[in-house]
Amino acid sequence: MTTLRTVFRASRRSGRGLLAGLLTVLFLTPFYLMLRNALMDTKGLTTPHWTWWPTSMHWENFTALFSDPTLHMGQALGNSLVIAGITAPVSTLLASAAGYALARIPVPGRGVVLALVVATLMIPGSVTFVPTFVVVGALGGINTLWGIIAPGLFNPFAVLLFRNFYLQFPSEIEEAGRLDGLGWLGLYRRIALPSSGAMLASLGALAFIDSWNAFLWPLVVGQDPSAWTAQIALSTFLTSQTINLPGLFAGAVVTITPLVVMFLVAQRYIVEGIATSGLKG
């Protein structure tokens, strides 16, 4: 009886292990295929004959990507880096500052301010692209990087998360700081901000990912190649009439590599951020 049960349990466990292994392979295969295709030539990709391994390595697909003048891949990658590089820290800091004030500074009427922030959460982001386009257009932001960056700097959701975080902040530490003569701004900058490193890192990483992968808004604002992001350049390449399959896959590899590397390095923070923030999007 007991032996039967242990056998049963062990088989169930190994069944789970088998399933887990299969799923892991399934989830990682697309990455491999992307890389494989990026290193093949057009002929190898279009023959009906399937090969798992490229017959010859075509590293020049990657260099061709940057020398093709119609693609603007180099500039687009640079734009993406600037956009995500500004959006991630600035939006996180702005949210942390507002969250701190809403949690800790007891001024009358802050409930109204909080309500004003929360109300903007009601309307889903990508639905507002027409209204936002109207305003950014009126301000002269079309085809500029700041036009792509500016609307993404104000994240009401992150404000709420930071507010919750600072609400739980022990007040003894603040009292100590106040004895040392710190004002509200000093308390935020010297005590609250430095102790929210994990929050800053996780929300910053999430903001970087969102900003790097954003598609609809950059597509709307950056119509001129000078304002293309990496995603727009890749999409234009994908929907154009020229057929350069290996180049396309090389482009995909180039646009996802920075994020995948960041993901692997900062995984703990990102998981923590997703898990604690819960409602992101």
Added chain:
Amino acid sequence: MKTAPRAIRPGGRTDPPPPPPPTTVKPARRPRTDRRAWAAFALLTGPMLLGLGVFKYLAIGWSFLLSLSQARGTITLGHWVGLDNYRTLLADPAFRGSLVQILLFTAFIVPVTFAASLGLALLVHRIRRGRAVLRTAFLIPTAVSYVAASLLWKMCLFNGLPSGIANMIGSWFGSSAVPWIQSTHPPLYWVVLVTLRLWLQVGFYMVLFLAGLQGIPRDVYEAAALDGATGLRLLRRITLPLLRNTSVAVLMLQFIAAFQAFDEFYNLFSSGLSGTGTAPVQTPLVYLYNTAMGDQDYGIGSAGAFLLTALIVCVTLLQGRITGFGKKEG
């Protein structure tokens, strides 16, 4: 460096003093810290409020007025047409069709993603060795953009060539190569859409479920196991009820994400390499993009944005209602 120490306000946090009237000169007895608190508050929240004011409140107000005007190729107000834009939109079969499409898509993708992410979370939670590897494998597609994933799905996994992976696997079972994205009868493009979204999103929701699972105390299971509950019963009676809050949040997020689908529809079905010309499906956001950006009709575009927002709010409320009923029962 140090400034003169200031008196600590007793009970300042719990019992804030009344607001100073902003226009009058301050009375002499009001504590100085009060004004400082105001200044600090304004400085810390100011940028956020200004940004939300311009990019949310101003944008939505302006756009609402535009939705009531004829605004072709212009974003200036003035030519009032009342509700004409809304009427035009609702009379357009393409727009109505896009609404039907998104409802169908949502009704299909939400339960599938929900079940898949919960299943993966249970698997990762229970596995003993290699949990970190497994979690990473499921989570890493989250870092990939819809554009890059659409490319891979359209050009490699589900292309119409016999060498496409899906067709290759099909050929092992004797079926001939099919053009996945162009096939609407039967709707094979559906397979492409659903698998793409699953690959990209399932890891994200899995992490939410994992966090929820870790919050369930072990002794709850031990007590249930003593009562003789096993396997599916444990899942149905213990795990799922205790995950209710997470489940509601995940459902809400998945609904909103499905309604905002744009990237993969745009990239999979736009003409170009696929050679389809007309897309088999169009989501409301794709329709809006074509109207606002293609036709430069910002009046119609704004009206569409408001209709879509109303629809999302309705569905979210309805869903809250339904899950709220479930709450009473438990």
